[in-house]
Amino acid sequence: MFVCSNEVKDELLQIFHQLHQNPEISWEEKETTKFLKELVEKHGCRVSTFENSTGLIAEIGNGKPVIAIRADIDALWQEVNGKFQANHSCGHDAHMTIAIGVLFLLKNTELNGTVRFIFQPAEEKGQGALSMVEKQVVDDVDYLFGVHLRPFQEVPNGYCSPMIIHGACRFINGKIMGDDLHGARPHLGANAIEIGATLDQMLKTIHIDPLVPSSVKLTKFQAGGESSNIIPGHAEFSLDMRAQTNEAMEKMQAKIDLMIDALERFYEVKIPYKISSNVPAAVANADATNCMKKAIIQVLGIDNYVPPIQTTGGDDFHYYTIKRPGLKATMLGLGCDLKPGLHHPNMTFDHKAMFTGAEIIATAVVMTMNS
Structure with a gap:
């Protein structure tokens, strides 16, 4: 089981605040892409960017299986305190931070395969996942894990679900x-x-x-x-x-x-x-969901496990499995005391939940590689 050290936590909080304070809307995430590229290169990743698109791919490890972690990188355009602006009110700044946390936890681990980080643009437009599929970034991927902060009404703080059944x-x-x-x-x-x-x-x-x-x-x-x-x-x-x-x-x-x-x-x-x-509805995969369930129980214990949750929200994450039916994928539902709700201009959540998310996904990656 992985545990974020105080040093890792401090660095992740700094990364989160940098991302939160510099939001960029869909297809315009140029500075976000640049920041992430420099960061993951500094930590030893192999990096690929795209000539005609924002976003990037980063890898550690080698060989099969290939396990990917997807983090969406765009912000919403909305009115905040009387002013229209880019705003991270959907948690994508946290999702990026969690993916970086997984990198920090795994980079010095002996891996029996490849871990691929997909920093995907334009989720809010429902188009980013399709663009990544077209760029063939998941063609050789065996498992794909995602994460999304959940409102307090769906998953309590300190609890997690192994699958979000989006509509x-x-x-x-x-x-x-x-x-x-x-x-x-x-x-x-x-x-x-x-x-x-x-x-x-x-x-x-x-x-x-x-x-x-x-x-x-x-x-x-x-x-x-x-x-x-x-x-x-x-x-x-x-x-x-x-x-x-x-x-x-x-x-x-x-x-x-x-x-x-x-x-x-x-x-x-x-x-x-x-x-x-x-954006299509979720298509469940028992293998991926079971891997995430085991990781949640190992990190949080059975008492803090929540079965797959159904929500009327949507996410273009599910295009990956719609377009590549052989791909095993699931999205971690992260309880974090998020309120008043997703897309609220003044949305807040418990930042400590990001450390839990990174620990669970890192555990799921290693458990899956060794299964």
């Missing part, structure tokens, strides 16, 4: 394309705001299997200008879709397609739309 999530961006009208002549065309209100009500009539959690909601609607006597014919909108299974997501999409088609015909307007981001 599928999908974002749609669309436009309502009609002509503006004089406020005194509403009969001459369609009011984009009324179309948006109708769409909002129609979405509430979508019913999927009640045993499968799902939701769809209008999250952006912009129409109208400075003149109060103009009925807007044009608008832009966004939809947020969630479903616990990939099958339920496709059923929901089919209903939305029918609804938008009906709105176009009824109001005689064009409503072009596209899927801007699509």
Whole structure:
């Protein structure tokens, strides 16, 4: 079993604060990539970067099996105390720090295989994992481990789960394309705001299997200008879709397609739309989950073990196994007193949990290599 020394803890906290104070949004993580590259090279890793993308790959050890650890590196763009800015409110700064902690714990260990650290960009866009798959970074990987901080409502502080059963999530961006009208002549065309209100009500009539959690909601609607006597014919909108299974997501999409088609015909307007981001639901792997379970019990004891947890959130981590079905993967759910919640602009968590996360994943890596 691995234990972070006080020296390692101090260095990890310094790394975390550096990452936390310098967030970068998806596909723009240039300084984050540079910082990580210099850091892992200093600690003896073989490093690969990409000409057309941020992110990097770092390795220690040699031969098979190849066990990879994925850490997402991007931040959100959100309003924080009245100002829009990049912000690490989803815990990616902690995930990077935990991966570095695993490196610190394993770098002087005799390894029976290769450990690959995947510092992945653009998780918040739902595109980063796909880009890593396309770059073939997991083609020779046997096991893939990830980690995500969990809100206090899901996993208590000091407890851990060997798998996060994420749901599928999908974002749609669309436009309502009609002509503006004089406020005194509403009969001459369609009011984009009324179309948006109708769409909002129609979405509430979508019913999927009640045993499968799902939701769809209008999250952006912009129409109208400075003149109060103009009925807007044009608008832009966004939809947020969630479903616990990939099958339920496709059923929901089919209903939305029918609804938008009906709105176009009824109001005689064009409503072009596209899927801007699509993240699949988790696909469980018993071998990887069992490896993580054993590591949790060895580090924390059986009393602090939590069975796999189901959550309506999504993560592009699951693209790795969707695109490479032979890959054995799971994501550690790390209890850390995270509150008020993920993506809250002022999210906080117990920083000591990062040391626990590093110890569990390092233990899982060695146990898997020696099994």
